[in-house]
Amino acid sequence: MAHPPRRRRLQALLAGVVALLTLAGLWTATAAGAAAAGCKVVYTIGGQWGGGFTANVAVTNLGDAINGWRLTWAFPAAGQSVTQAWNATVTAAGANVTATNVSYNGSLATNATASFGFNGAWNGSNPVPTAFALNGVACTGAPTTSSPTTPPTTPPTTPPTTPPTSPPAGNAAETVAAMQPGWNLGNSLDATGSDETSWGNPRVTEALLDGVKAQGFKSIRIPVTWGQHQGGSPSYTIEAAYLARVKEVVNWALADGFYVMINVHHDSWQWLNSMPGAKARYDATWNQIAAAFRDSSNKLVFESVNEPQFSDEGQSENYLDQLNTSFHTIVRGSGGGNATRLLVLPTLHTSADQAHLDALSTTIQKLNDRNIAATVHYYGYWPFSVNIAGTTTFDATTQADVNGYLDRSAAAFTAKGIPVILGEFGLLGFDRSLDAVEQGEKLKFFEYLGYYARQKNITTMLWDNGQHFDRTGLTWKDPELYAQMKASWTTRSGTASTDQVFLAKSAAITDKTVTLNPNGTTFAALKFNNADLVRGTDYTISGDQLTLKASLLTRLAGARDYGVNAKLSATFSAGVPWRITIISYDTPTVTAATGTTSAFTIPATFRGDRVATMEAKYADGTNAGPQNWTSYKEFAYTFLPNYTAGTVALTPEFFADVNDGAKVTLTLHFWSGAKVTYYVTKSGSTVTGTLQ
Template identity: 70%
Template sequence: MTGRRGVALLAAFVSVTATVGLAVVAPAAAAPGCKVDYAVPSQWQGGFTANVAVTNVGDRVDGWRLTWTWPSGQKVTQAWNATVTSSGAEATAVNVGYNAVIEPNAKVSFGINGSWSGANTAPTSFALNGVTCTGGGTDPTTTTTTTTTTTTTSNNPVPGDAMAQVAAMQPGWNLGNSLDATGADETSWGNPRITEALLDNVKAQGFKSIRIPVTWGQHQGGAPGYQIEAAYLDRVKEVVGWALADGFQVMINIHHDSWQWISAMPSDRTGVLARYNAIWTQLATAFRDSPAKLVFESVNEPQFTGSSGDAQNAQLLHELNASFRTIVRNSGGNNASRLLVLPTLHTSSEQARLDELAASISGFGDRNLAATVHYYGYWPFSVNVAGGFRFDATAQKDLTDSFDRVFSTFVSRGIPVILGEYGLLGFDRHTGTIEQGEKLKFFELFGYYARTKKITTMLWDNGQHLGRTSFQWSDPELIAQIKSSWTTRSGTASGDQVFSARSSAVTAKTITLHPNGTTFTALRQGSTDLVRGTDYTVSGDQLTLTAAAMTRLSGSRNYGTNAVLTAHFSAGVPWRINLITHDTPVLSAATGTTSAFSIPTNFRGDVLATMEARYADGSNAGPHNWTSFKEFDRTFAPNYTTGATTLTPEFFAEVNDNARVTLTFHYWSGATATYHVTKSGSTVTGSL
């Protein structure tokens, strides 16, 4: 970005709300009848994000083209949920396949990132398919278009207004597994060196804040000075500088040191505290004159080994947080009023942990403090173990209860909360550990509920989501759901797979819709609408595909996905539905070793959900022997390309020698298959 370091950072956080009314005369021809709401939820020096919502108040629109003129010469740099092009000051947004149709009284939304210089005045008029949007449907000749723009003109915090600053940090992103890596340098965990281009692309995705985890221990000298390597500190300062120049709110911390050496505080309180204080003394000095958009987090996921229990844990964490706050506040410069972020023990949202931190914050009497917790979901669902392969009522309640506690303990009392990391723990291996539809339902509810509780969220990304050099999302469907949840809700359903057995006659199939406050509007295959009443029916929340439609869409009924449909709602992203032809999978006998054993599997179109393991007496076999359901991908994994189901060395490590284990594989169609394995030393025999 040219001249980025020469741009002066504004000193205050300014909110401007402008309402612009324009009376227009529409053409005499019949108008679609539309209303456009244009909002700018965030703006920074030279850039902005805008959300555009088009409501159809006339007849059905099949294929839309929205045009407008930029009053101040703005430029579109990126768009989602529409294809947006510009020619001079003229801008055009065209539907993408899944949102081409706008039913009467329905709405479509899209978003843009743009650039500006001098001013960022809102457009005063929009036209849908060539006809000016006036907000009316029957007589468009004298009605008024109202465009409301909420613009944050600087995104800079006002010292002392912690709630406003944390709100301005939403949404956030983590630069994980780079500067926090515990090896020799930032590439030691497999990610490339951080570049300005990476941060530019993260900014272009709509993120407002970036958390830069940093592990210091391997770059720190010994007692008594505990000096940080100058080259490493300079590198951290360089990356922080890039992020600040991009307009981010930036949060840095002490990261994996928490378990590497800070955890020894119960047995070495003096030594740990001296080393910890030395880091923050050096960081406070190094960043003393940085703008208020730089935020300090005392320590990541604090934990203590060998403590006497909760009371000592709470006291030790309080000492760290108190020492951190004192060092920073007494270091001068902008640190006197800088936003400081304090974690709960383990960054847990359990009530006892929240109460401990609330007591510390209350005692500090410092209005520039925020609390932080992390959330990776209900553990059985988050890693797919113990039968937790669905985002069911238990998993949903875990989420809502957690956010309710955080809100009641902190936010409702004027203490802002940053959810410093979120995701699913299964993502540590790959994002396929959790079935796609169940995963999307988790993130849809997560984003919505965090927003209603005024909690700022920061996506944990260690390279598994946004490519560090390709700048492409590994799961576009996932990031679309996450982005949508920042501003609205999306409709979902009981599942994203509809199975039809090839060995049986084709029948009608029903799934349950979860509108989540939206309204179902259409069912499509690509850009083609299916016919309501002929291809499908909707009764309450029950969507039924007719036998005739299932027959047509299934074609020759090859195993696997034969058709992909999308259910569309009045807001949010569409819900994908795969029509799958299957039969019960067929497994075959095999021999192998504990380090390499696979069951030949003809999946016949089906998809593996989970696996149970039991001994002959009915007791549970394998790891996590408190449950018969084993952990997906950790102990077993399907390979649909090679036609095999692998059992891992980790599974066999906790299986009794010469004991026959009965495996029950559960598939998403509802089918099950039984298999037997016996381990004898390092040899494994598998049979039906």
């Protein structure tokens, strides 16, 4: 996503198939700062589906400290590729893959581990790689086991080894219900740089929290990353100034009346994934957090860890059980308000895969504590969420994915009296471009998700890393999206099959029909500039079919300038109106161009139209470019239209997986239904674009 350190996995699609490969070896130093010793690589396939998979790679430096690393490997099978990565910069030339560190994980001390993940594609088979090289030297032997500093086997303050025999008083379901709706202060105190502004957001202020409160939110999740503000073993002392800053922001939020949830956030992949060795540090961290907030308001909520993940995938559920159990014991044992404070426990990866739900359910039953809630995260059905494989609309499959995800969560927990918090939700495509999902389809997703979560008594917390609520102007960057989401907290809103009606400028205007989705409401009126249009004259209603008359469209189109000519509002008996935009267009045109694999754009005259998706194929009909299990490429990852500049950019990631010398046929699909064909040929780093 747009903020490099933020990770997203395809949790809704993971089949739970795990393949684990551990390679270790001796290597001779070739890079500055590296000395002869060894390295270990753990390559884990976290999930696999038809044509796609997700993987995690952990590389451990068993030699002297190095500053800057580069891991290389070759995929064993044709058709395997990396499509999206996090926590590393990943490039490929055919089957050969290179992953290099990013700014925040380039230094590897002895026995330190750096982890990164990626989404990949496969065709035919998906075997794990069999050889890796670190900084150009192969890992070929057995790993060493020595460590320059052996961490203690117990935390500085050893908690009791068993949970309380009787559960503390409290009503978790009541508390979680009161937290609805919630908002995330993302990419601020969880930033892994030197301070809370290092990922591009302004310093948190009281005014910001006041502004969020005014939007109707009842709870605020404040993700906190602690690792870069901690000393070494055995105490792992949190910097006093940083802890004081976290307390300041928490206290501001509590003073505003929020329920506040804090956690251990990006530590999950920075150091906590190296369990079991990281447990002493985890325990020390929570001992300090628990002590610092022991006497805070009972509206403060603790979440054990964000999106837990572990290098040893085969032990992941066991490690998470250990962490959640230890967290519970430490917090409850610290007394004060912590004895009855609501505690929130995640599933592995905060996924609603059934196996992960079952494992967490077992942990919660063991703890025998009525003040516990479960948490999962949801970013939608992946093809829709990132706009790939031709899934451009909120279709039946996408809706069914919402249902399944929340149904499983409710059955595993809420049906048993354990409340569920959807601790993060949104769309994955937002992290590359807010245009990745078309506006109306985006609105339908948020409308339905809010409604269905409400039916399942699941509290929702919007993920916002600065992309939604402007933290300086204190206004919504997309007021329409906010209005739709806010309405979903209490009611349903009517929608329609589309929010766009296209009028071809080169043709006569005719009646246009849109299918209404009342969603349990009743159609009330069709308005233009807040004035009611005349039913029977300007439009007709027959069942769920709204027909806009040619006479109305002619009047609204006026001179028929390209682009938006008018905006209508279909109002219903409840919820927010549905906007229908009237657009004049002609089929877009493109022109020939030259460029490079690092900077190539197709000159385009859009003539009022907008790009829905793009296909890429070779002359023999096989799929070209990344994610070659589908001809439809991922929006913003492989191509990105710029309507102001009049271009469609093809990314370096797209050309990295294009055969040299082969002509690729691109088909640009537009929302009007128009299609435009264009051809590109890569020759080394040079790209030529033609019309035939």
